Amino acid sequence: MAYLELKGLVKDFGGVRAIDDVSISIEEGTFASFLGPSGCGKTTTLRCVAGLETATSGTISFRGRDVTSLPVERRNIGMVFQNYALFPHMTVAENVAFGMRMRGRATSEIDRRVDHILQLVQLPDHRRRYPRELSGGQQQRVALARALVFEPDILLLDEPLANLDAKLRVEMRSFIRSLQKEVGITTIYVTHDQAEAMTMSDVVVVMFDGKVHQVDKPTAIYADPRSALVAQFIGAANVVPGRLVDGAFEAGFGRIVARGGTQRNDPVQAVIRPEDIVLSAEPSSSSFPVRIVDAEFLGNLVHYTVETDTGVTLAVQALGEQRYDIGRTVHVGVEGRGVWILP
Amino acid sequence: MTAQPSSRWSLFLAAPSLGVVLIFVVLPYANILLMSVREPSTTAVYGDGFTLDNYLKILLDPFYLWLLWRTFKIALVTVMACIVLGYPVALHLARTPSRTRSMLYALVLSPLLTGVVVRCFGWLVLLANNGAVNMLLADLGLPRLRLVYNEFGVIVACVHVFLPMMILPVMNTIQSIDPRYEEAARTLGATPRQAFLRVLLPLSLPGVQSGAVLVFVLTASAYVIPALLGGGRVQTMPTIVVEQLLGTLLWPSGAAIAILLSIGIIVVLLLLLLPLRFAARGVA
Amino acid sequence: MRLSRFLAGTFLTFVYGFLLTPFVVVILTSLNAADYLSFPPQALSWRWYGAFFGSASFLTALWTSILVAALTAPLAALIGTPAAIYFVRHMRKYREAFRFAVLSPLILPEILTAIALLFLFNQTVGTYRSIGPLIVSHVVITLPFVFLTVSSALYNLPPNVEEAARTLGADARRTFVHVTFPLIKSGVVTGMLLSFIVSFDNVNLSLLLKPQGQTTLPILLMDNLRYNFDATTAAASVVSALLTLSIVLLIDRLYGLSAVRF
Numbered sequence: 085m086a087y088l089e090l091k092g093l094v095k096d097f098g099g100v101r102a103i104d105d106v107s108i109s110i111e112e113g114t115f116a117s118f119l120g121p122s123g124c125g126k127t128t129t130l131r132c133v134a135g136l137e138t139a140t141s142g143t144i145s146f147r148g149r150d151v152t153s154l155p156v157e158r159r160n161i162g163m164v165f166q167n168y169a170l171f172p173h174m175t176v177a178e179n180v181a182f183g184m185r186m187r188g189r190a191t192s193e194i195d196r197r198v199d200h201i202l203q204l205v206q207l208p209d210h211r212r213r214y215p216r217e218l219s220g221g222q223q224q225r226v227a228l229a230r231a232l233v234f235e236p237d238i239l240l241l242d243e244p245l246a247n248l249d250a251k252l253r254v255e256m257r258s259f260i261r262s263l264q265k266e267v268g269i270t271t272i273y274v275t276h277d278q279a280e281a282m283t284m285s286d287v288v289v290v291m292f293d294g295k296v297h298q299v300d301k302p303t304a305i306y307a308d309p310r311s312a313l314v315a316q317f318i319g320a321a322n323v324v325p326g327r328l329v330d331g332a333f334e335a336g337f338g339r340i341v342a343r344g345g346t347q348r349n350d351p352v353q354a355v356i357r358p359e360d361i362v363l364s365a366e367p368s369s370s371s372f373p374v375r376i377v378d379a380e381f382l383g384n385l386v387h388y389t390v391e392t393d394t395g396v397t398l399a400v401q402a403l404g405e406q407r408y409d410i411g412r413t414v415h416v417g418v419e420g421r422g423v424w425i426l427p
Numbered sequence: 428m429t430a431q432p433s434s435r436w437s438l439f440l441a442a443p444s445l446g447v448v449l450i451f452v453v454l455p456y457a458n459i460l461l462m463s464v465r466e467p468s469t470t471a472v473y474g475d476g477f478t479l480d481n482y483l484k485i486l487l488d489p490f491y492l493w494l495l496w497r498t499f500k501i502a503l504v505t506v507m508a509c510i511v512l513g514y515p516v517a518l519h520l521a522r523t524p525s526r527t528r529s530m531l532y533a534l535v536l537s538p539l540l541t542g543v544v545v546r547c548f549g550w551l552v553l554l555a556n557n558g559a560v561n562m563l564l565a566d567l568g569l570p571r572l573r574l575v576y577n578e579f580g581v582i583v584a585c586v587h588v589f590l591p592m593m594i595l596p597v598m599n600t601i602q603s604i605d606p607r608y609e610e611a612a613r614t615l616g617a618t619p620r621q622a623f624l625r626v627l628l629p630l631s632l633p634g635v636q637s638g639a640v641l642v643f644v645l646t647a648s649a650y651v652i653p654a655l656l657g658g659g660r661v662q663t664m665p666t667i668v669v670e671q672l673l674g675t676l677l678w679p680s681g682a683a684i685a686i687l688l689s690i691g692i693i694v695v696l697l698l699l700l701l702p703l704r705f706a707a708r709g710v711a
Numbered sequence: 712m713r714l715s716r717f718l719a720g721t722f723l724t725f726v727y728g729f730l731l732t733p734f735v736v737v738i739l740t741s742l743n744a745a746d747y748l749s750f751p752p753q754a755l756s757w758r759w760y761g762a763f764f765g766s767a768s769f770l771t772a773l774w775t776s777i778l779v780a781a782l783t784a785p786l787a788a789l790i791g792t793p794a795a796i797y798f799v800r801h802m803r804k805y806r807e808a809f810r811f812a813v814l815s816p817l818i819l820p821e822i823l824t825a826i827a828l829l830f831l832f833n834q835t836v837g838t839y840r841s842i843g844p845l846i847v848s849h850v851v852i853t854l855p856f857v858f859l860t861v862s863s864a865l866y867n868l869p870p871n872v873e874e875a876a877r878t879l880g881a882d883a884r885r886t887f888v889h890v891t892f893p894l895i896k897s898g899v900v901t902g903m904l905l906s907f908i909v910s911f912d913n914v915n916l917s918l919l920l921k922p923q924g925q926t927t928l929p930i931l932l933m934d935n936l937r938y939n940f941d942a943t944t945a946a947a948s949v950v951s952a953l954l955t956l957s958i959v960l961l962i963d964r965l966y967g968l969s970a971v972r973f
Binding site: 134135136155156157158160161162163165167169170171172173182183186187230231234240 | 869870872876877879882885889890894
Binding site for chain 2: 719722723726727729730731734735736740751789790791793796797798801802812813816819820821824826827828829830831851854908911912914915918919929933936937940945948951955956959
């Protein structure tokens with residue numbers, strides 16, 4: 085039985101359908117990221133799980149128990165907001181203690197737990213400070229402490245690092261991940277930053293336009309994307325139409341052994357990662373010729389744009405040792421591992 | 428922060444205030460209208476039956492028409508004086524650095540907090556026949572001037588009392604105008620004076636308009652200032668209305684005068700605002 | 712350039728001076744040692760303040776004003792605060808109409824409101840010249856201030872704090888008690904204090920609706936100014952002004968004058 089189960093979740097705002105038939109199962113203790121561009125419905129889904137939005141239809145279950153019509157305050161969730169939402173009129177200690185106060189715990193227990201969690205988030209001496217006296221990173225850690233201290237069933241994070249500067253973001257990323265591992269709590273993390281999602285998660289849920297496109301481990305998302313959108317969102321990708329003939333991908337300009345796809349002669353789309361394309365001055369048995377249309381030198385990497393004799397444009401990422409000039413014809417080989425047929 | 432869906436009982440939050448407005452604003456105002464068409468009576472606040480005579484009597488009486496004219500004249504002069512005196516202050520306040528600004532801002536606001544009667548008192552003492560101004564003139568060998576209990580005194584006090592109501596909207600408007608517009612004009616070759624006349628001034632006109640409307644309505648409906656500074660000799664529509672209501676029992680006529688004053692205010696505002704709106708559009 | 716700067720400076724000083732002059736005059740008059748109202752005073756004395764505090768009629772009027780204002784302010788807060796909460800948090804349709812309605816007493820000429828209420832109370836309750844109607848009318852006119860300050864406080868709440876409270880286990884009522892209200896308290900108190908000032912200084916409403924035989928301080932001052940002028944009136948004016956100014960200072964002390972934001 086999945087720890088968190090969403091079945092057929094739909095949310096409409098007026099005439100707009102924000103999420104459409106979202107169904108996801110998440111196991112206990114998993115760190116799951118909801119990833120996608122702005123407006124894809126990831127935050128709406130999170131807020132439905134939290135209970136801050138009421139789903140138009142569909143069900144949400146925690147550990148098999150249907151919570152769809154349960155009000156927010158009874159769902160036993162811990163949530164961290166993008167702008168921290170710390171209570172400005174309360175000290176750090178009072179902020180962190182709030183959840184337990186609402187649950188009627190004894191003062192001695194509250195004090196003990198608050199101290200413990202502040203140690204955990206590395207803010208042991210900040211009990212009496214007010215949020216306005218803290219830096220962004222410190223406020224974020226207080227928000228985490230506040231959400232975790234009463235041991236909720238699920239931890240929900242809504243783009244918590246978006247307001248931090250780049251360096252702090254990277255630090256906080258590993259901090260959040262190790263904290264989550266230590267505590268072992270099932271976590272949903274909403275972000276539009278694919279680096280965050282890929283490095284932090286056990287599972288990534290990729291969404292576009294209110295629909296779930298893929299739920300998988302990060303490596304699988306990268307290597308075996310389910311749709312062109314997913315392929316293009318995670319890392320750069322060339323999406324090329326062609327046919328699958330006898331297990332090889334044929335696209336007019338050449339023929340490459342490929343992974344995936346069924347063995348029929350259907351029109352398909354193939355994903356070719358720029359870093360899997362190899363350029364060389366000499367042809368080989370499996371190469372095909374292209375003309376270099378553009379080149380961007382980025383230190384040790386070069387981004388080429390090349391054009392095949394059938395007019396297909398490809399992006400290529402190569403190491404900077406060999407430099408080819410624009411207009412030159414070179415020969416392209418593709419590592420077989422690097423062509424993936426979209427389902 | 429999303430608005431929560433309005434549950435049924437959240438309407439109870441709004442009910443008291445809506446109730447207050449409906450019962451103590453909408454209803455009474457409608458009632459004035461009703462009162463104005465009732466028969467006046469000398470034994471009760473109104474008699475039996477309805478009539479339009481109250482209005483006819485006023486409209487056909489040159490005294491009332493002249494009174495209306497005088498009320499609006501005072502109001503318009505006040506507005507213009509407030510614009511002339513208030514605009515530079517508003518400009519200064521809006522563009523001063525914050526520290527001195529809050530002090531000056533408090534200075535501009537403080538009259539608003541001390542009550543109109545106190546302020547009128549000050550003017551009475553200053554402008555009276557043996558008041559400060561006349562004493563000064565006498566010392567300089569100049570003849571004394573009649574400065575109170577006439578329209579002049581009323582206008583001076585009105586300008587004083589309502590000046591902050593012109594300064595504040597204009598200041599707010601100017602503060603919201605990005606100084607980079609003027610800077611852009613300067614880089615394009617405009618002198619400071621031209622940048623002001625062609626960029627800042629037109630953009631600030633909506634604030635001037637708000638202030639003008641505010642001051643006009645306040646002055647035209649002012650009772651205390653003409654009552655005190657006019658000393659019974661300068662009657663305006665509001666003072667006549669109050670006199671009728673408190674002194675005599677002719678409430679229906681008082682009501683009719685009040686209605687006509689209101690209509691007059693609205694008409695004058697429309698006449699003033701429409702051309703201003705065209706001018707603003709043309710300039711901006 | 713210098714000349715225009717100088718002229719501008721003189722003009723501004725003149726206008727700021729214009730705004731201040733009447734108070735200076737009143738203050739000096741109240742300190743005048745002489746028997747008659749003369750200006751400028753030749754010698755200074757506290758005698759007129761002594762006369763003020765020794766005058767039963769002035770003190771009663773002062774007390775009445777304070778009483779009425781002290782009753783008006785909390786009532787305005789009680790009605791205006793929920794209205795603001797409803798407007799900012801719950802209202803979807805007809806928002807502009809609601810806002811206009813609540814703010815209407817500010818927009819409509821005060822003398823007309825006074826007349827309207829005079830008619831209303833006379834025709835419904837029969838007694839229109841008594842404390843009840845007077846307080847009601849003051850509440851009507853001060854309600855918009857509370858509405859504006861509390862709305863402003865609500866708009867300035869940090870985003871998501873109420874949602875955060877909900878996720879931490881607080882239901883709607885507890886969220887209001889523990890989070891929302893403490894954060895809008897400054898708006899409520901500022902609105903109340905502004906209401907006090909407006910009610911205390913009010914003339915138009917009090918003139919038409921005050922109980923027979925009782926009077927408020929502004930009305931008494933006005934009557935004195937019309938019929939018999941002496942420096943006790945000046946002392947009374949200064950006391951009145953000091954009272955309202957000290958309330959403004961109180962607001963500044965508590966929350967800073969930026970709280971008086973609409």
